[in-house]
Amino acid sequence: MNAVIIEDETAAVGSLKAILSQNTMMPVEVVAELESIEESVTYFHNYPQPDIIFMDIHLADGSAFKIFEQVEIAAPVIFTTAYDEYALQAFQVSSIDYLLKPITLISLERALGKLRLFSPEERLAHIRRTNDTIQGRHVIKSLLIMLTDKFYPLQVEDILYFYTMNEKVTAYTSDGKLHPVDRTLDALGDQLDEKHFFRANRQFIISRKAIKDIDLWFGSRLSVNLTLPIPERIIISKTKTPVFKKWILMEE
Template structure:
């Protein structure tokens, strides 16, 4: 199996090569590149390999720019530092992802999936179309991540607005019918947005919708207590006299633990 690797981190490249030697005896690394330009040059001047490992974020831009200039017809396994929560929706048979740091178990599973694909290989036109569709969907999702809110403008008395950085917010909650943002000092800021709207605007890697009343940041959590019937109670890092406990239902407890 001829393998081409696109990776701009030397340590990650060494790690991948070492694990490939252990996991896949038939693997032959025919080339490596650390940039878009070098990748294109290699692909244009060499036969298409059997498999490409591709880091998404390279020093000179996004690896997806490579697809604008050349038609890649072999399977691709993306290697990325992006959180799995953002990418798991794209876990399909034609493309796989290895989250850094890569380990032998994940790589073995990727090769098992590749063998399964070859066993049930569709025609090349169908395979290429499926791969292109997945790449387009990934680009849309990554663009969405880059567009999550980083600041809000909070109205003050009179005709003033003050900027409030998302990173300074510990949680949002509903109090007396009003959505409020709370920072590390315990100061509260009113919001004109609903919790549903805020949930869509904020990076799900940073904020978790605990229940209908609370949207919490990981930084807000001091510790977690077990509650009745498999529920969880979130204890905050700041002293606040809340009317209600921040309770995560039994149905959402597993999701919360995976997120945290």
């Protein structure tokens, strides 16, 4: 069975390949390792589809679901993620399997075993459902914020940035208030309008309208300054810098 791995972390690729080589469910040969949306789209436009795709949901240049918007995926997909099922609820259907990082041999063989039981017709149905589910995603316009004894709606357009620390996510709004958000940054990254919000790093999602200016930083990185105080400096990695530059120039 031929496989393509779509993953932007070198260590994660190495770990997955090592576990694939240990599995006894079926022989798997990795024919391509892709790091980004752009690289993946180019690959699928020029090479045959594999028998299986292992796809990390969050890549350096954005959500991996963007791949489905630019090219037809005609192979079963097993998603990989560092977060639990809650982060995938909006995208999961019964036929889609996923692997939680760090991936174990047991979870991998379970996923491959499920795939092996599929008939050709079931595999085709799986592919169609995967594409339909992802194409059916919607952008959220508001969040329901929970306090101790009440709920209240928060309009996404009023949020200047999201920040996470100690597994808690907080939304900072233009009126200077802080709002606890019961979602991970990864989940938010898949639900926010990517024209207006950018996943800067593991700690921040920032709004375009909150950006004051940008400093060149060490190691070909960028430091983003906002129009309001921030808990720590926002650093854009060397890998994400070209993606951020394209985003900042994008028309709203």
